[in-house]
Amino acid sequence: MVKDESYYEEIRRQERNKNLKNKSGKYKNRKNKKRKNINNNNLKILIILSIGIIIILSVTIFVSYKFINSNKNEEEIGIEEITEIYNETKKEDDVLEAVLEPKNKIDDWRLILVNSKSPLPEDFTEPELVYVEGKQFDKRAAGDLQEMMKEMKKDGITNIWIQSTYRSIEYQKQLYDNKINEYLSNGATKEQAEALTIEYINRPGESEHNLGLAVDFNNVDDDFEHTRAYNWLSINAKDYGFIMRYPEEKAEITGIAYEPWHWRYVGKEHSYKMEALDMCLEEYIEYLENGGSY
Numbered sequence: 623m624v625k626d627e628s629y630y631e632e633i634r635r636q637e638r639n640k641n642l643k644n645k646s647g648k649y650k651n652r653k654n655k656k657r658k659n660i661n662n663n664n665l666k667i668l669i670i671l672s673i674g675i676i677i678i679l680s681v682t683i684f685v686s687y688k689f690i691n692s693n694k695n696e697e698e699i700g701i702e703e704i705t706e707i708y709n710e711t712k713k714e715d716d717v718l719e720a721v722l723e724p725k726n727k728i729d730d731w732r733l734i735l736v737n738s739k740s741p742l743p744e745d746f747t748e749p750e751l752v753y754v755e756g757k758q759f760d761k762r763a764a765g766d767l768q769e770m771m772k773e774m775k776k777d778g779i780t781n782i783w784i785q786s787t788y789r790s791i792e793y794q795k796q797l798y799d800n801k802i803n804e805y806l807s808n809g810a811t812k813e814q815a816e817a818l819t820i821e822y823i824n825r826p827g828e829s830e831h832n833l834g835l836a837v838d839f840n841n842v843d844d845d846f847e848h849t850r851a852y853n854w855l856s857i858n859a860k861d862y863g864f865i866m867r868y869p870e871e872k873a874e875i876t877g878i879a880y881e882p883w884h885w886r887y888v889g890k891e892h893s894y895k896m897e898a899l900d901m902c903l904e905e906y907i908e909y910l911e912n913g914g915s916y
């Protein structure tokens with residue numbers, strides 16, 4: 623069979639086609655591969671983007687959390703600081719108050735002044751009382767009285783006893799009336815009897831004995847001045863917060879005649895200061911009211 627030109631032509635054409643087909647197949651494959659690559663690349667970008675977003679989100683959340691927390695801490699610190707500042711200020715205020723209000727305020731229970739010009743207030747309530755050597759005394763001062771008696775005896779003073787301490791207002795009234803009646807029965811007028819009585823016995827509510835802070839020793843007479851006990855008290859009573867309440871040289875101020883047996887509790891800081899200033903209680907209170915300090 624003669625293969626003419628067209629035959630070869632045909633063959634070449636077919637081969638070309640084949641080649642073309644192959645080429646296009648290769649092309650297609652390459653194209654697919656390319657598409658696959660593009661798809662792969664997109665996926666990678668997506669993954670990277672996702673990871674990126676996740677990282678950014680995480681970082682954002684972490685930072686926000688930290689920020690909120692730090693704010694919270696700051697808030698907490700803030701409260702603490704404010705409390706501290708408040709406390710400091712309060713302390714300063716207290717100090718300031720102490721400076722502005724010197725220790726001359728006379729709302730001290732130990733300094734209650736009771737005399738004919740200054741009777742106990744109507745609403746005065748009986749103090750809490752305890753027994754010292756069988757006699758009732760203000761509980762707050764009883765320890766000092768007890769200690770004073772103990773030390774006095776330790777120093778060899780045996781001839782000492784407590785005659786009288788706290789008296790209720792009713793009992794004071796009884797004492798007062800008895801004394802008045804005694805003078806009256808001796809022929810004194812009512813005025814004379816009263817004048818004589820109040821020299822030694824206060825009207826009810828006008829006696830320190832109603833406070834539970836006064837103590838009378840031994841026989842309650844002038845002879846007490848000549849005892850060793852009196853001598854000891856004159857030197858040492860102040861160390862236990864006691865003062866001799868009615869000295870002879872202060873009778874005009876106290877309005878009470880000399881009573882060496884009658885001692886009054888005022889507390890140590892006052893007993894020392896009163897002795898240093900040589901003041902009786904009336905003078906000392908006036909001194910404090912006028913701005914004096916102890």
Ligand SMILES: [Zn+2]
Nearest residue numbers: 836837838884
């Ligand atoms: Zn007395």
